[in-house]
Amino acid sequence: MASLQLGPAPSPWDCQETLPTSKLERYVLDDTDMTQQYFIRDLKLIASHKDTTVYRGLLTLPDNPDAVSVVVKTDFFAQSPRPSVFEHEADMYELHLWDLQDKAIPRCYGLFQYDGEDGKVSSFLVLGDCGDPTPEARHPTSSFKSKVIDAVYFIHFAGFTHGDLSLRNILNKDGCPFIIDLETAKPHVCGMKEKIFIVNVKLKGLYTFLRMDLRRGNMDYLLSLLTHRSDDTSKYRPCVEKLVEQIEAERDHFRRIPREMRLIVPE
Template identity: 35%
Template sequence: MRDNHDEVHDVVLKVATISSGHLLLNEAHFYEDELLGLQGDAVPRCFGFFQGDLGLIKISCLILEDCGSVMEGSLYDVDIATKLKLVEKLDKIHTAGVIHQDLAARHIVMKDNEPYWIDFGEAARHSCRKRMEVTPGDFSPDLHEFGCTEIYEFVERLDLWKSIYVHYQNNVFFLDLVESPEYLYHSLHPAQIETEEQQDQAWREAEETYRFIAEDRKLWIARYGQTQGCQ
C-alpha cells in the first residue's frame, strides 16, 4: 500500500462483522486520536478505518502497517532489552491517555527486534498515576507508591523486580524476616512434618529457599533496614 508520501507499506487488514465491529471501531478511534503520535513507534501506523455492506452483512475494516509476527512464548522468557522496550512503549501509551486492558504476548508483534503493541479493542481512556520509574533488579515498590496498576502488574510479570516476599510450603513471608532456614522450618504446622520423610523434605526445601534469597535479603537490610516485616 502507498501512503500520502508515495511510500510503500506492507499492511494488515483487520476485518470484523457486526458482532465484533464495535471493538474494531473502538480500536480505530484510539489510533486516530490518542495513539496518533505513537504510530510507527509504540504501535503500528494506521491507514484508515472503513465500514460497508457485503450483502446483508455489515463489515468493518481497519488497515494497519504490518509490523511483523506475533510474539512467541512467554513474556517471562523474553530478553531483557525487549522487556525494557515493552515497558517503555507501554508507558508512552499510558502517557497518551490509553489503558490497554489485555496485556498478553499475543497482543505484541515483533519486527527487526522492535516490539509493537496491538489490539486495542478493549482499551479505554486513562489518566495514568504512575509516579516511579522502572529500575530492573530493584526491589518491587508498593503498588500505591508506584501509582499505576496495569504497568505495575506487567512489570511484575516480566520479572524485572526483585521480590520482597519469600514463598515456602504455601506460606509467604516478608524477605527481611527470613533470617535463616530454621525460621522457615519452624513456621510449619506440626501436621506438616509428622514423619521423618516430611521433616527431611521440609528441611531441604527450607535450606534451598534460604540459599536462593540470602543475597537479596542482605541487600534489602543494607538498603532499608528491617522495617518491612514490622509494618
C-alpha cells in the same frame, strides 16, 4: 471521501463467501476532506478466529509508488460484525494515541467499512506490518522486555490502559516491540508516586541494587553492600554516587509530570 479496494484473497474456514471487491469507504474521525484511493494486493490469510480474520498484503498509497506491507484486520466473515468495536480501535490509533504510531503501536492507514446487502456493516482496519509474536516476546531478553515496558509506559502516559495486554498482542519488528489490538483500551489514571521501569539496577561488575535503595541518604548502606568486593569500599563511592544521581534525576523528572499523566509501578 477516501476509499479502499481489495485484491483477490483466500477465505477462511473453507467459506464460500469472498472479500468484497467494491470500494470501501473510509471511517472519518473529523471533517477533514480525504479523497485518497488505496489498493491492497497480494493478500494472504495469516489468522482467523470466530470474530476476526487477519490478512497481510501490500498497500499502494496515492502519493508513493512503493508498496507498503500492511495487515488488514476484518470482521467481514464474523456472524455478528462489530462496527462500534472497530471504530473505537480506530479512534485509539488515529485520535487518542496518534503520536505513538511507529513508536509503540503500528501506523494506522485507516478504518474502511463495507455496507452489505443484508444491512451488516463490516470493518477493515489497515495497519502497518509490525511482524508477528516471536520467541523474543514469549521468552524476552532483558533488552526486549525493557522496550515492551517503555511501550506500555507511553500508552499509560497518554492516559490509557490497554485492557488485554497478552503476549499475542506484542509484536516484534527488528527487535522493537509494537502493541496491537486496542479494542478494549480505555482511559486510565495511575495514582502512585513514582514510575519505575526496572526494579533492580545493576552497577556493572559490582552489584545489582534494588532501585528503591538508590537514594542519596542511603550512600553508606549502599557501600556496605559491596564489602564482598573489598574491605575498603570507599573507592566505589564515585560509581555508586553517579548511579544514585541518575536514578534521583529520573525521580525528580517524574515528580514534575502532572499526577494524572503518570504511569507507576510500586517499588
